[in-house]
Amino acid sequence: MIEIINKQIVIDGTPQLIMCGEVHYYRLQKHEWQDRIDKLKDAGCNAVASYVPWLCHEPEEGQFDLDGRTRPELDLAGFIDLCQANGLYFFVRPGPFIMAEMKNEGIPFWVYEKYPEVIPYGWDGAQATTRTLDYMAPNFLAAARNWYAAVMAVIAPRLHGKGGSIIGVQLDNEIGMLSWVSNCPDLTEHVVADFAAWLGRTYGEAELKQRYPFSLEEGAERLKAIRSPEESYSAELLHDLGYYMRNRFARYVAALREYAEEFGVTGVPFIVNIHGTGGGRGFTFPIGISQLYESYTQGPGYLSGSDIYFGDLTMSNFQDLYLINGFMDAVHLPDQPLTSLEFECGDGNYGNNYGGRYDVSAADFKTRMCIAQGNRMINYYLMTGGINYRMDQKIGDGNDRVAFTGERHGFAAPVSPEGELNYTYPRMQRAIKTMMAVKDKLAVMNEERDGVAFAFIPDYYMTEYRYPKSGRTKEIVQNIEANRAYGGWEIMARGMLLAGYRFGSVDIQNKPLDPSATPVLALPCARYLSAAIQRKLADYLNAGGGLLLYGEVPQFDMEGKPCTILSDALGIQVEGFIHNGPHSWPSIMTEGWAAGRPEVHTGFAQRLAPGDGEVFMRLYDSGAVCGVEAKAGRGRAIVIAASYSGDVPLFKTALERLGVEAGLTHDNRHYGIFTTSTANAEGERFLHVLNLDGFEKELSLSERGTKLFGGRKLAVGSKDGYMLPLGVSFGDVRISYATAEINAVSSDAISFRLTQPEDVIAVETERGIAPSEDYIVDEQDGIKLVVSRKHAKIDDKLTLKFV
Template structure:
């Protein structure tokens, strides 16, 4: 694939420094944008100053007063989305005028940091209008997670889902900066990744539909000195010293570091079946994760504004934190396979998306609250985690959702000092041990069914409510990652996890992909450092004919189900496909005794490496090799 990246991480520097471009030219353009967006009366009520007076405009926007700070917080964010989109379109025009046509124009999205993805949706919020404004654009992520483990695995899954939620139909997922090094960026050996890091991230991205992964940096190099002295301390073309990319799998001198073999293995595995993966989509259960782009439009806030601080602080506390580390993590560990839905800008239909799991803050647009009420009234199920909204996004009272639930929020309790906030379960959530929590939003719960109460005051902080033909389950407190609780809640709303395993230790990520013809891959990751023996089930039926499967520590597998190559149907296999040719199938073994079940009329050549057993139409290949001794098995077919 050939593509042109139009710029790099547009808007990122302004965000991370909280320094929006507020030059004279930009503020003049901003004033014009406001005048086009609002009628004169509305604009006068929002901004009590003269937009056409240069000095007054500059003072009012650069040092806003509290009376219009909330309006400015959002209008400035909306304007910057518009401005970035115009800039990207202009760059594309220059490229096309220079003869660059017929290829995708790439826009890379910034935001991962400190080994997490929680700020990554800020980049989506800033740039999604840039790459969805017309056909021909392709967005790409920057993946700087370090290890993919029990702390972080839900982050990558969620941000892939959020990107997909705002994409146009012809825009597949892609990653333009897929970090593949060992983490030793400062040459201190203080941040070294496990060999599974690239393997796991590659497998998850491929399972979710990524069609492009651009490794960065794959190989290092040298920064030469400039012919003309710069007087900047090193006179080199870059500021990273004599070398760059010393954490890359291929170092500046061509030496391979310890991450290279595992990275090479997963790449060979993916490329061996690339023709199948390229036309597969992730199979999903009847639930989607709700995405509100404006919850992440927090990149600019005036440091002296209490109004802006209150809104941004509450959004930051509720948009991911517990919603990612508790609700999303519990959903994935329970086996749920889910995409995301943009509840702000796109229709939500219970026929297409029966259940939505939604992080919710104290602030939420009135039109989103109305949309969610209509969705439930039409039969949709809503799992809301965080706070029931009390205000719209600019701080005006707005309790549309609360009114639909039939509750009245009363107060917010917080753990602290000598107050040990504790929660007790009741209704279908009971019996459960009393737990500690750091906050709880409480309600006069009306006719709803209480699920959690504050221990000493008996105030309700979680409930189930009927809304029209649908229902909501609201958890307005910091609860624990109780997998059975979230599974029960989702099932009561109408979403069942069809893919299951029986490992009590959890720590397994799993999903599946399929073609329109029913060819499938089962994707499994063991996020922990110990082996796990499991049995797998799909819609209640055992997979692999009920055989126990050992998922090795920190290993990932992509198991074929009903995959056909050259007249050979792989019904299932405990080994993953490593190479395909007309006369051979090569596998990476994973078990002490792997089993490969085939349906074929072709004659299988005898081998000392495996035995062959026929049972009806199925031919079983039983490996005689232990995977930990020799993990390569080649099945040959007689011509």
């Protein structure tokens, strides 16, 4: 039995940490399957994942091959059974869409040819530039149902609980991504009619006529009016299309689940993956959350999973990964854990031209951060490369293969198409095995948090369907895009993390906002914010909450209508704004509690009338106020209404003034250190440390002012990460603390990876520790201090044996 409870994946009563590797069986010769499975197991994984391409298994309508009778590599049942024989769980991804560089994103050609009405149109009636389809078109759903009938006949008898090893089924892939990236909102006649019906259910007749001055009943008129909207209702259309598409995607996911269950798939979670990272950053990832959160929170039995494509995790982007994990968790139902369904691994050589070259720390760092934040399943994508076979049908597209990358596929993977290991494999392997050595602990641990949360507003990311000729929507969207991430992430969130704050996120749009649960809220804010959220923030402040606002004090709702609820509550008025110009270089000066800082150039600032608030930032020359601390009811807000520099002490001081201190701190002046901690209900903990820079750092770590590790300094190696135990027990042995990380546990021994010139492991046990030339043992106050005689840079392996 598989249960999703308490943010855990519980299999047959035991919480599990699932570490998958993606292996595309259909891109390998059947005799190669075992070799790739062996390499996946050697990496430390306990599960296999794979797409199941409809394009390959039903290339012609009604002609299915799921047992390998036309091509041996299409024996899906054989591959799943082989994985089970190897003691591995299986996570299956049967589409209909799978992407994976497949032609038509994995949809058979005959679907497009037989049902041309499902091919979308975009703005002004332009043809879609991607191979997306109208998900809810009756003929597409009928074809998808037939596909599910065939593939679920293989999957259903192999489910965990029914004698098999399948523990999860993904429904479609990256839903809504193609229409988002192309700004083509699938405006078929069917979609437009369905949208009109949705509008009728959402608004009253009088309000609907006010919003849309055209007939929603007359087909030709509404088609033209929605595909080519007038300026007067363009902002309303942006808003309503976004809400409608969320509903449409949720209905599509529900339909696929219904088909899967109809054909026997029950008792395992259905998973929806979230797209949106790009260019090594996470700025647009929340668009995927915004599009799909209604899909995976519409009922029990769903999980969401991230697509993580960040390349190297560095000082530039580490806060992005931390934030998007927080945003995912913020919209989840209480029991839903974090998972990652496409977790980038390999060397980044996607162009097969050595233009991408990741550091060996890339997958390691991302693994460590995601596990620390509570990810219960990670699927390393792509674990092994393969070959795109040539289809029997002549397509006439230049190569006739199933995918567009040429003959070879996955040349960036840790295991090449030919089965060779690349330079990233060993470090990835080390990370996976480190996690799996203590998997029973990590499977139930949660990140410890300080008293601050980062605000998430799904509607700030509902910007994907904007009419390109509308100046009104352009102004709204550009301002929201400028303020929802960028400075809010790179200045405020990065500063908070570097200052030692551990924080999650709160969906302030859909969830309660209570000062008792969230004492302080960090809010990246645009000029536009809905009246409902402004009112919620005002109530939060009045109830005693603390608000750190970075960006702009909102003056309008999300459709551009004047709305000053929040600024009124703060007693602040916005008098205008200034921008950096070709001959203007505005600067900010600090005063009051922020005084003593150098003048900082700014590209933008609001000019504020502070009312009774305490001013701490002004513009040079004009003296206009852009930084205010204001009281509101029993609460307090600190407003930075300007783009500012990465002043870590400033944000630390601001949060302390609001009443929250950083829990984990260090004394290295170079920053570049990420720290957090995880704990379970028994109080067992791990301290997670990443050195994001390419040089070693020495530091002392403190928690709430008390030095850790007996006051010893830690040397954190260049681009290295540690997961150090604090009060972790294995039977009758308790590791009070250690500067080395655990990498294997048995009944009579614990093995460690050393990290220091002289590591110390503090052990509490009634058992003896077997003598060894590798360490000395000194007992102090009932604790056995094991001091390594090995220098970690010479030999980083140490095993304690207990007698």
